[in-house]
Amino acid sequence: MANDELKQVRKDVAEFLPDSSWVSEVEFEGPVLVLYSTKPELLVDNGNLVRELAKRVRKRIIVRADSSVLKEEKEAEELIKQIVPEDAGIQKMNFDSESGEVIVEAEKLGLVIGKAGSTLRQITAETRWTPRVQRTPPIKSEIMEDIRNTLLSESKDRKKIMRKIGRRIYRTPSAKTDWIRVSFLGGAREVGRSCELVTTPESQVIMDCGVNVAYQENHRAYPYLAMPEFIIENLDAVVVSHAHLDHCGFIPYLYKYGYEGPTYCTPPTLDLMTLLQLDFLDIAMKDNKDAPYTKKDIKKMITHTIPLAYGDVRDISPDIRLTLHNSGHILGSSICHLHVGNGLYNLAYTGDFKFDKTRLLPPASPRFPRLEGLIIESTYGGSDDMQQSRIDSERKLISIVNETIRRGGKVLIPVLSVGRAQELMILIEEKMRQRIMDQVPVYLHGMIWSATAIHTAYPEYLCKELRNRILHNEDNPFLSEIFNNVSPGGLDEVVQSEPCIIMATSGMMIGGPVIEYFKRLAPDPNNTLVFVSYQAEGSLGRRVQRGLREVAVTDENGKLKVIKMNMKVVTIGGFSGHSDRGQLLRYVRKASPRPHRILVQHGDYNKCENLSKSINRMLRINAFAPQNLETVRFM
Numbered sequence: 001m002a003n004d005e006l007k008q009v010r011k012d013v014a015e016f017l018p019d020s021s022w023v024s025e026v027e028f029e030g031p032v033l034v035l036y037s038t039k040p041e042l043l044v045d046n047g048n049l050v051r052e053l054a055k056r057v058r059k060r061i062i063v064r065a066d067s068s069v070l071k072e073e074k075e076a077e078e079l080i081k082q083i084v085p086e087d088a089g090i091q092k093m094n095f096d097s098e099s100g101e102v103i104v105e106a107e108k109l110g111l112v113i114g115k116a117g118s119t120l121r122q123i124t125a126e127t128r129w130t131p132r133v134q135r136t137p138p139i140k141s142e143i144m145e146d147i148r149n150t151l152l153s154e155s156k157d158r159k160k161i162m163r164k165i166g167r168r169i170y171r172t173p174s175a176k177t178d179w180i181r182v183s184f185l186g187g188a189r190e191v192g193r194s195c196e197l198v199t200t201p202e203s204q205v206i207m208d209c210g211v212n213v214a215y216q217e218n219h220r221a222y223p224y225l226a227m228p229e230f231i232i233e234n235l236d237a238v239v240v241s242h243a244h245l246d247h248c249g250f251i252p253y254l255y256k257y258g259y260e261g262p263t264y265c266t267p268p269t270l271d272l273m274t275l276l277q278l279d280f281l282d283i284a285m286k287d288n289k290d291a292p293y294t295k296k297d298i299k300k301m302i303t304h305t306i307p308l309a310y311g312d313v314r315d316i317s318p319d320i321r322l323t324l325h326n327s328g329h330i331l332g333s334s335i336c337h338l339h340v341g342n343g344l345y346n347l348a349y350t351g352d353f354k355f356d357k358t359r360l361l362p363p364a365s366p367r368f369p370r371l372e373g374l375i376i377e378s379t380y381g382g383s384d385d386m387q388q389s390r391i392d393s394e395r396k397l398i399s400i401v402n403e404t405i406r407r408g409g410k411v412l413i414p415v416l417s418v419g420r421a422q423e424l425m426i427l428i429e430e431k432m433r434q435r436i437m438d439q440v441p442v443y444l445h446g447m448i449w450s451a452t453a454i455h456t457a458y459p460e461y462l463c464k465e466l467r468n469r470i471l472h473n474e475d476n477p478f479l480s481e482i483f484n485n486v487s488p489g490g491l492d493e494v495v496q497s498e499p500c501i502i503m504a505t506s507g508m509m510i511g512g513p514v515i516e517y518f519k520r521l522a523p524d525p526n527n528t529l530v531f532v533s534y535q536a537e538g539s540l541g542r543r544v545q546r547g548l549r550e551v552a553v554t555d556e557n558g559k560l561k562v563i564k565m566n567m568k569v570v571t572i573g574g575f576s577g578h579s580d581r582g583q584l585l586r587y588v589r590k591a592s593p594r595p596h597r598i599l600v601q602h603g604d605y606n607k608c609e610n611l612s613k614s615i616n617r618m619l620r621i622n623a624f625a626p627q628n629l630e631t632v633r634f635m
């Protein structure tokens with residue numbers, strides 16, 4: 001049965017269109033209204049008509065062809081090949097008869113799209129199929145192929161899921177929205193397992209749902225989902241800020257325990273988080289640990305995910321509208337902005353963010369149409385958390401690499417596979433090309449190469465310089481031959497080879513190949529271990545960073561042995577994907593409009609406190625650092 005809103009919208013559509021006999025179906029699919037039409041080209045050609053209608057019904061509208069008028073797939077494929085210039089490099093066309101979409105995968109998307117979308121419109125006019133374009137990444141990505149294939153093979157189910165979600169979003173509200181509160185289920189006064197529950201009289205939304213990989217015990221590793229007001233059946237939406245596991249590692253668990261609603265994130269976040277969640281299961285299996293969910297639950301998450309580009313405004317419940325903005329932290333990372341109760345309140349959650357340009361991304365966006373409340377991270381919010389400048393950090397890395405190489409040693413850099421790894425790859429490629437850094441092989445071990453491939457599929461999410469280099473393959477820094485992806489069995493060969501740079505996961509030395517390299521390289525004083533990212537309390541990385549001289553590890557036979565730490569240890573702060581204290585405060589100062597209230601989280605216990613006090617004192621904005629399980633009322 002159609003709900004009231006759908007009945008009203010159908011009435012509006014029938015009244016508005018001059019001849020609605022060629023509209024065969026009007027349905028909500030996720031947060032958009034889809035018009036199925038026997039003459040889609042009339043609507044697509046007449047953009048004004050659809051725009052006017054969208055304004056009238058106050059919804060985003062998509063037009064698709066009714067399946068009865070779709071051209072035969074073979075014929076449509078031939079037509080598309082004739083319409084699209086050959087230089088576009090079409091690799092694949094997948095026809096999804098359920099949605100009437102043809103997914104055109106090509107190397108040069110601009111040529112498939114045409115000037116102001118003219119080629120796309122021509123495809124619709126001649127084949128009736130609705131084209132959707134996807135880039136073929138210059139580095140092959142199995143994960144992306146798997147996700148794309150899953151969505152295609154599940155398209156029938158997905159249509160059902162999206163319709164159900166759509167009707168739920170546009171249900172008749174049962175209460176007037178006159179308050180909003182946020183409960184912290186994780187990530188308050190700590191780094192790891194970020195999870196916030198936003199509640200209004202009508203809706204419940206979760207922002208991030210992560211795991212703390214530094215802890216083994218469930219009660220410290222996973223968010224407090226057993227909190228009484230969290231009822232999974234009442235959950236309207238999950239919003240993901242970015243793909244790091246401390247923000248998304250627990251989402252499949254929600255699906256395992258009955259959640260059937262949507263997950264919203266940017267397209268690159270979906271690909272990267274799937275990669276990291278699968279890796280998380282893999283590591284758990286290798287360590288003989290019970291994982292909290294299985295691959296099946298990840299697949300369920302994928303079929304329920306609604307990708308949003310930066311700036312897309314979407315209704316996610318009767319009284320909440322979501323927009324994602326660039327946060328400058330990693331590929332696809334977002335500041336999540338909620339517009340609540342038709343203008344009652346506007347709340348932004350920064351996730352992790354960098355308020356400075358990096359080699360990878362533009363700085364986080366501080367501007368919003370409206371803003372009253374801000375939930376901000378404080379990883380480097382302590383009073384002495386000033387990072388070295390990027391230029392100084394780059395110089396320091398160059399001299400450390402050159403010194404180590406010249407004395408015959410190896411440089412080991414623990415990295416998260418997403419973010420710092422790519423930032424360093426771009427830097428190292430440039431400096432070696434300019435011969436400022438000695439030219440040696442760079443070995444990548446862990447998920448780094450797979451994550452890099454995903455970066456090359458989304459140049460539009462990267463900063464301008466890098467985007468232009470990726471769009472011209474001959475200049476793509478990631479394709480440089482200095483980079484070598486190490487196969488799982490290739491570790492010993494790398495360790496026995498000539499001087500080199502090794503980047504390996506995990507970033508905080510909690511499991512992953514970096515441990516194996518560390519065991520073998522630590523005793524030799526010629527080698528250097530370089531930390532470039534945050535090392536959480538409880539991690540081996542943090543202990544080594546603090547000067548641990550002897551490390552107990554298990555050898556190949558499972559026996560405990562003590563390794564002497566003779567290799568040099570260096571920390572370089574300026575490559576971080578997080579804002580340092582200065583950047584955090586500057587972001588608050590520049591946030592526009594100026595927020596009235598700020599909650600500080602995602603930082604060590606004292607850092608959250610310290611930053612919130614500074615915001616109160618220096619910027620005269622009401623700020624507070626809640627603890628886990630606390631609920632704060634914003635309105």
Ligand code: ZN
Nearest residue numbers: 242244329352
């Ligand atoms: Zn992060």
